[in-house]
Amino acid sequence: MxxxxxxxxxxxxxxxxxxxxxxxxxxxxxxxxxxxxTAKVLLEHxxxxxxxxxxxxxxxxxxxxxxxxxxxxxxxxxxxxxxxKVVADPEIxxxxxxxxxxxxxxxxxxxxxxxxxxxxxxxxxLVAEYGVELAERARAAGVHLGIEACVMGGTPLLHAxxxxxxxxxxxxxxxILNGTTNYxxxxxxxxxxxxxxxxxxxxEKGYAERDPTFDxxxxxxxxxxxxxxxxxxxxxxxxxxxxxAGITHIEQVDIAYARRLNHTIRLIAGARRRKNxxxxxxxxxxxxxxxxxxxxxxxxINGVLLVGNKGGNTTMTGRGAGGEPTxxxxxxxxxxxxxxxxxxxxxxxxxxxxxxxxxxxxPPGENLLSAYLRLVVRDRPGILARVCxxxxxxxxxxxxxxxxxxxxxxxxxxxxxxxxxxEKYVARAVEQIARLPFLAQAPLMMPFADLP
Amino acid sequence: MxxxxxxxxxxxxxxxxxxxxxxxxxxxxxxxxxxxxTAKVLLEHxxxxxxxxxxxxxxxxxxxxxxxxxxxxxxxxxxxxxxxKVVADPEIxxxxxxxxxxxxxxxxxxxxxxxxxxxxxxxxxLVAEYGVELAERARAAGVHLGIEACVMGGTPLLHAxxxxxxxxxxxxxxxILNGTTNYxxxxxxxxxxxxxxxxxxxxEKGYAERDPTFDxxxxxxxxxxxxxxxxxxxxxxxxxxxxxAGITHIEQVDIAYARRLNHTIRLIAGARRRKNxxxxxxxxxxxxxxxxxxxxxxxxINGVLLVGNKGGNTTMTGRGAGGEPTxxxxxxxxxxxxxxxxxxxxxxxxxxxxxxxxxxxxPPGENLLSAYLRLVVRDRPGILARVCxxxxxxxxxxxxxxxxxxxxxxxxxxxxxxxxxxEKYVARAVEQIARLPFLAQAPLMMPFADLP
Numbered sequence: 001m002x003x004x005x006x007x008x009x010x011x012x013x014x015x016x017x018x019x020x021x022x023x024x025x026x027x028x029x030x031x032x033x034x035x036x037x038t039a040k041v042l043l044e045h046x047x048x049x050x051x052x053x054x055x056x057x058x059x060x061x062x063x064x065x066x067x068x069x070x071x072x073x074x075x076x077x078x079x080x081x082x083x084x085k086v087v088a089d090p091e092i093x094x095x096x097x098x099x100x101x102x103x104x105x106x107x108x109x110x111x112x113x114x115x116x117x118x119x120x121x122x123x124x125x126l127v128a129e130y131g132v133e134l135a136e137r138a139r140a141a142g143v144h145l146g147i148e149a150c151v152m153g154g155t156p157l158l159h160a161x162x163x164x165x166x167x168x169x170x171x172x173x174x175x176i177l178n179g180t181t182n183y184x185x186x187x188x189x190x191x192x193x194x195x196x197x198x199x200x201x202x203x204e205k206g207y208a209e210r211d212p213t214f215d216x217x218x219x220x221x222x223x224x225x226x227x228x229x230x231x232x233x234x235x236x237x238x239x240x241x242x243x244x245a246g247i248t249h250i251e252q253v254d255i256a257y258a259r260r261l262n263h264t265i266r267l268i269a270g271a272r273r274r275k276n277x278x279x280x281x282x283x284x285x286x287x288x289x290x291x292x293x294x295x296x297x298x299x300x301i302n303g304v305l306l307v308g309n310k311g312g313n314t315t316m317t318g319r320g321a322g323g324e325p326t327x328x329x330x331x332x333x334x335x336x337x338x339x340x341x342x343x344x345x346x347x348x349x350x351x352x353x354x355x356x357x358x359x360x361x362x363p364p365g366e367n368l369l370s371a372y373l374r375l376v377v378r379d380r381p382g383i384l385a386r387v388c389x390x391x392x393x394x395x396x397x398x399x400x401x402x403x404x405x406x407x408x409x410x411x412x413x414x415x416x417x418x419x420x421x422x423e424k425y426v427a428r429a430v431e432q433i434a435r436l437p438f439l440a441q442a443p444l445m446m447p448f449a450d451l452p
Numbered sequence: 453m454x455x456x457x458x459x460x461x462x463x464x465x466x467x468x469x470x471x472x473x474x475x476x477x478x479x480x481x482x483x484x485x486x487x488x489x490t491a492k493v494l495l496e497h498x499x500x501x502x503x504x505x506x507x508x509x510x511x512x513x514x515x516x517x518x519x520x521x522x523x524x525x526x527x528x529x530x531x532x533x534x535x536x537k538v539v540a541d542p543e544i545x546x547x548x549x550x551x552x553x554x555x556x557x558x559x560x561x562x563x564x565x566x567x568x569x570x571x572x573x574x575x576x577x578l579v580a581e582y583g584v585e586l587a588e589r590a591r592a593a594g595v596h597l598g599i600e601a602c603v604m605g606g607t608p609l610l611h612a613x614x615x616x617x618x619x620x621x622x623x624x625x626x627x628i629l630n631g632t633t634n635y636x637x638x639x640x641x642x643x644x645x646x647x648x649x650x651x652x653x654x655x656e657k658g659y660a661e662r663d664p665t666f667d668x669x670x671x672x673x674x675x676x677x678x679x680x681x682x683x684x685x686x687x688x689x690x691x692x693x694x695x696x697a698g699i700t701h702i703e704q705v706d707i708a709y710a711r712r713l714n715h716t717i718r719l720i721a722g723a724r725r726r727k728n729x730x731x732x733x734x735x736x737x738x739x740x741x742x743x744x745x746x747x748x749x750x751x752x753i754n755g756v757l758l759v760g761n762k763g764g765n766t767t768m769t770g771r772g773a774g775g776e777p778t779x780x781x782x783x784x785x786x787x788x789x790x791x792x793x794x795x796x797x798x799x800x801x802x803x804x805x806x807x808x809x810x811x812x813x814x815p816p817g818e819n820l821l822s823a824y825l826r827l828v829v830r831d832r833p834g835i836l837a838r839v840c841x842x843x844x845x846x847x848x849x850x851x852x853x854x855x856x857x858x859x860x861x862x863x864x865x866x867x868x869x870x871x872x873x874x875e876k877y878v879a880r881a882v883e884q885i886a887r888l889p890f891l892a893q894a895p896l897m898m899p900f901a902d903l904p
Contacts, residue, residue, distance in 0.1 A: 041762045045621045051686050052618060054806030148616060154763040156616020163615060164600060164608020166504060166791075167783025169497045234503050293769065296748060310493045311606040311771055311780035317745065318766035328763035331619025339618075345797030354506030 024338040027061040027086045029108055030099035031068050034122050037323025038330045053338050060092055083108050087115045094334055097121040102129055113137045120333040122149035122326055128226040128239050135350050144340050145350040146333025151224045152302045154325025155318030161231050162352040169309040170232040172272035177224040179300035179320050180208045180215035181247050181267040186298045188255050195250055207300050217246035218283040225269035229281050234353035241361050245284040249444050253413045254374055263287040264295045278360040280367050286449040287372050307452050365424030369447040373416045376440045379409040383438055394429040396421050411440050475508040476790040479538045481560055482551035483517040486574050489775025490782045505790050512544055535560050539567045546786055549573040554581055565589045572785040574601035574778055580678040580691050587802050596792050597802040598785025603676045604754045606777025607770030613683050614804040621761040622684040624724035629676040631752035631772045632660045632667035633699050633719040638750045640707050659752050669698035670735040677721035681733050686805035693813050697736040701896050705865045706826055715739040716747045730812040732819050738901040739824050759904050817876030821899040825868045828892045831861040835890055846881040848873050863892050
């Protein structure tokens, strides 16, 4: 009898070398886009997965289907309305939580873990808020927890970080982790259209929600960078501690100026380790050099740049959403867990660390940055003099001033590139500039990304 | 007692939940660039790794150091000359084989596995030739086998394929897996120099060996694609069955014509699954569209494009060689194995599959390709007519003919782009063209890569 086996309340037999298990069974709770995508991927890849595992992987039940069409599911799959029956079923090994949110989903997840079910979730919100708790409960119950689908669903980022680079010491990670905003920014770039137009198109194509706030204001990316930063640095990062800025203030004129500066604008969710060990984490639009791999992440695709102390830069790009791509990530976790069940493995660390440090967040404003500052003014003499005086008073040097010709006098945009200085001085200067009487709209400040 | 424990001849205690192991110990056999790189990475990242594992990872011994300087190693590390002592040491959990080659290395690897040591290797040659045997021996001995460093050392490709995408059904994989050839090709591009000049520079900078055959003729990439294809498709691919072509015949004129066609030349190691399940595997220079992520893999960096049935395209770029990057990959495997030891896990499948299919290699020549054909002729009337007649006789349509102005008459290069057709017809036509009396040198044929 294995050490693991004693702790499995389901009583399901664990493989001992030489013996064989008939099948490993899963249930999907929450049957929206990702739930049905996962079921489809499993049904289609069942043979391939079985050759990998040496054991059959069976979808035994789906739960919480609401009014979704389930007629295409094989008759062997039970359709259950009460999730408690899933958790209580001794034949189910793995519960896949695809409900979303943190109330009902958390209840299901915890009940599953406590009942000795292995858990797979695509719920970034849940893992970002309660990841350490879930990992601890999984450890206590002797079961596995899979979270690959929470960040860049469809692209194997989290396994690469946790296992493939388990020997690395990360110094920074920069990601384009939200497909909606990247689609909007690259459409503004490609078509020369406004934010509003690109958003409307994204909504039409199903890349953006009717209420796009969660995506365009950066909240989605913030959950994802929380998880990624925890896994790269082993610090218990808190979601709300991360400053977030979205892309709603980016205008076509910024795209044009970025191009003139050989840059492009991307919403970057990043985390970097300072020399004293503290972390600087942020979600904000940034100016990215055109030659950077992140500048070439187009449309709804996601991309990430991992910076290691000894292995250098690794980049990954791929899907970050969608039913079937996310289903691939969910199923990959189920396969990994099935391997662990077959190998009699006790739980390991789903977030990559067993010993957590309290998050040491770098004091805001002390980061060095070189800023892009776009002002829109009602033109009259003396404007530049007053703006420059404010910058000088805050100790900020100007690298260059750009102004496209033939712009309207009443709504004249121009751009200043500032030399590197701590952000707090730039922020204070921007606040003072914002109060100048000739400003036609609020100034926009974006940092140039300081990528390795 | 765990199932695993009974099979560990070393008698080292395996963690049972709640108890704790003092340390997991490794020995490095073979102490060249990668061996010392691995030791350096471990010593520097020891604290970080310990926080991940919840257990100390100790370098206990290095072996086969030849005349290398080991004075920088801590006194706690034994320097051993006889590898049999490493294998016999009951305190050593993990043997890291970094000898290279397939004779001595294979002997050490098999002896280690048979003695119940977990094995990590960076030896692509060994794994490409004997991977299935090693995996089987590891399974029989109840130990783990780590191979991450064999392909793109420093970039977590193999973990991403085996675990992160364990639920995917791959349809193709295309890689730039050799840094030397990529450095040469991108230098030819950047500086406009010849193959010889770029090679000499690569040798000077240490990117190429004095005898560069292994790299420039594609053999190194062939070992790597063998491993990658096995892991993506679960077929027992044999190295020698893969046709290989190197980059020695690429000239500056080809780089220039590629650019004119909005392409760039890369040595691609690829494998794709045909509809009938057979595999087409190859190593050859190809024309890559400039917009492809693979075209933007520069210098000695490696890159790979994985194509999945449901998750779409995933690209990864990063280091593929070098002592410390490869050391990161080796150490990551050691950490993963340590996690498995602590979790009481029996062996899993290091190549990703437990059931192997015999390799079904697609019959050569039946692949469709659109070809770039570069001819160098002694100019005289009627040349194009004769070449075109041969192409027509083989049923090949011409898409376009390109000729740069002001080229020397006695050594006149021109290029034809051929419409898609099975390769065997192109090969036959090229053979016939090669015999034409006015040819100044052998023709060069390269396919346009048909990337998704």
